[in-house]
Amino acid sequence: VVNFKTIIQGYPGKSPSHGGLGWSTVSLLTVGDERILVDCGSFGVRGTLLKNLKTLGITPESISTVLLTHLHWDHCVNWTLFPGATIMVGEMELEWALKQSTGSHQLPELYVEALASSSRLRVIVPGEEVLNNIVAYHVPGHTPGHLFYYISRERDDIIIAGDAGKTRTELTSGAADMTMDQDASKRSIQSLWDMWAVKPGTILVPGHDMPMVLKDSIPTYLSTRNVSIDSWFGDDLMSIRHFDIREPE
Numbered sequence: 545v546v547n548f549k550t551i552i553q554g555y556p557g558k559s560p561s562h563g564g565l566g567w568s569t570v571s572l573l574t575v576g577d578e579r580i581l582v583d584c585g586s587f588g589v590r591g592t593l594l595k596n597l598k599t600l601g602i603t604p605e606s607i608s609t610v611l612l613t614h615l616h617w618d619h620c621v622n623w624t625l626f627p628g629a630t631i632m633v634g635e636m637e638l639e640w641a642l643k644q645s646t647g648s649h650q651l652p653e654l655y656v657e658a659l660a661s662s663s664r665l666r667v668i669v670p671g672e673e674v675l676n677n678i679v680a681y682h683v684p685g686h687t688p689g690h691l692f693y694y695i696s697r698e699r700d701d702i703i704i705a706g707d708a709g710k711t712r713t714e715l716t717s718g719a720a721d722m723t724m725d726q727d728a729s730k731r732s733i734q735s736l737w738d739m740w741a742v743k744p745g746t747i748l749v750p751g752h753d754m755p756m757v758l759k760d761s762i763p764t765y766l767s768t769r770n771v772s773i774d775s776w777f778g779d780d781l782m783s784i785r786h787f788d789i790r791e792p793e
């Protein structure tokens with residue numbers, strides 16, 4: 545049985561003034577001795593990521609696999625934190641990413657280069673069962689080589705969509721924000737729906753939002769949102785302005 549847990553909750557927003565927040569979803573799958581992270585976040589969440597794993601009794605060294613949906617900085621940078629892990633990434637995504645000029649896409653160029661020459665890299669292709677009961681599928685649009693992962697379980701299967709379906713809103717509207725190819729994204733979102741609707745209870749995990757199930761065909765969150773920002777505008781460190789940036793009640 546593959547167990548599933550959200551380690552970092554994705555957030556469906558960006559800043560008009562400062563661009564992407566990079567608050568992407570990090571998921572943990574455990575099966576037997578295997579500890580598999582699907583996407584691994586970026587610098588800002590490092591402390592939280594390691595703390596949340598430690599709370600579960602999981603050391604960085606014990607992570608056996610990091611599965612990457614795509615190579616945007618907010619999903620992949622922390623592959624370097626897990627010294628024993630095999631890092632799996634789509635062949636097409638890696639080849640594409642290596643060819644892009646610096647600054648042209650949301651790619652951490654040096655981390656991608658280091659991954660490409662790492663002995664721990666394993667390049668995977670769509671349709672491949674990358675681990676027992678985990679199959680990768682091609683969902684282009686957001687990036688050309690984006691993959692999602694389908695995890696088969698006895699009861700509730702799991703679709704880890706990554707940024708092929710970043711938010712609940714992308715799923716319900718059928719269109720994508722921040723995509724390289726809107727038509728391809730629309731087809732990819734449709735293919736997520738096609739797989740999601742097959743088996744009742746299947747969990748879909750967006751790249752920047754919380755896990756959902758379909759209840760009467762409506763995407764319904766499985767958890768409550770926990771996200772806020774503390775700011776310092778005053779004259780002493782104790783005066784903190786706390787911003788709740790959840791959806792208003």
Ligand SMILES: [Zn+2]
Pocket residue numbers: 614616619686707
């Ligand atoms: Zn992305």
